[in-house]
């Protein structure tokens with residue numbers, strides 16, 4: 001295993017795990033909340049615990065298509081007279097009496113007085129009467145009123161992100177609107193004189209501004225409100241004006257580019273003048289020059305310009321911050337061990353987030369391979385991947401067949 005030193009590594013680089021802890025200390029959950037109509041609640045975060053105002057299910061109902069009857073009547077035999085039917089939405093209106101039964105459908109109310117349902121496959125119909133094969137227990141195939149939740153019972157907790165299941169739970173208890181934390185506002189811009197918008201011709205030395213689009217994708221996945229301030233030229237006054245505008249309108253200012261040491265890297269310089277930088281330079285690859293600070297009331301995250309670096313630092317550092325600001329709990333990402341296919345090159349010095357394809361082989365073992373070239377400008381290495389291969393700070397080259405740590409892409413990165 002080669003253990004050459006990373007020419008870029010410096011002892012002062014901060015480990016990304018330490019950086020996350022420090023970052024999270026700098027932000028608080030937003031306190032403001034608002035009511036939203038249920039169809040607009042997807043992705044939002046509940047601002048308060050929610051109790052059910054009804055029993056769930058609201059009435060005793062059948063779990064099977066079949067016949068409702070009184071269990072005790074089986075003591076007199078298993079022939080029952082059919083006296084009516086109960087369909088979902090159309091309950092039986094009559095009265096239960098000895099040795100009678102009611103035809104019942106799944107979800108239909110079990111008429112008062114009846115207590116047990118037998119599925120129709122276990123019943124013989126004989127004119128107006130039926131012969132029931134005795135079910136094992138009283139109450140068989142009946143879903144009892146309130147068996148899931150009683151009126152007043154908690155169904156969802158504050159801090160829960162509303163996904164597809166929660167949308168359904170909210171509708172189940174009849175909530176037409178719901179109180180959620182207000183959306184975090186993020187203003188972002190790209191910096192760089194070489195950047196051109198899509199839909200224009202490239203002159204020599206120019207490239208298309210891809211980061212704004214990947215950042216838009218990430219912000220959409222993170223369920224925040226974003227303000228796109230476009231591309232700002234490498235001019236200190238233009239960057240200063242953009243910073244002021246962004247800070248006045250957002251909770252977070254997010255930039256891409258200009259955080260390294262080049263002669264036109266003004267982002268850090270302007271932020272030093274207009275706000276404050278808390279730390280800068282992390283032991284992470286890609287993404288070393290990630291910058292963090294404050295400008296006015298807003299937090300500032302400066303993503304490196306290299307396209308993969310900006311995505312990796314967003315995932316690792318910005319996303320947990322946004323989660324905390326939205327009132328979501330921090331969830332440790334799932335990691336697992338997978339067998340490496342091929343050799344991996346790495347210099348000791350920085351934690352590396354190489355892009356990988358995780359799959360299961362015929363023996364059911366997890367295997368992973370890198371997505372080709374791992375340069376921090378090669379964005380296709382991200383789009384081909386479904387996981388990160390995480391290599392520890394002091395690790396060097398890793399041979400084929402080794403067990404490596406992988407982190408499957410989470411909801412912010414996966415489609």
Ligand SMILES: Nc1nc2c(c(=O)[nH]1)N[C@H]1C(S)=C(S)[C@@H](COP(=O)(O)OP(=O)(O)OC[C@H]3O[C@@H](n4cnc5c(N)ncnc54)[C@H](O)[C@@H]3O)O[C@H]1N2
Nearest residue numbers: 190192209210211212257258259260265288304305306309
């Ligand atoms: N002498 C040193 N040079 C560099 C160092 C260093 O430590 N010493 N760090 C390198 C690392 S690591 C990174 S990452 C980059 C980060 O640089 P910046 O954040 O200042 O970004 P730029 O210089 O503006 O751009 C870097 C690269 O990315 C392209 N880019 C920028 N913005 C976009 C965009 N919106 N869409 C697509 N591509 C973008 C830009 O053209 C450059 O190729 O610095 C290294 N240098």
Ligand code: MOO
Nearest residue numbers: 286287288309376
């Ligand atoms: O950290 Mo840079 O992102 O290695 O290229």
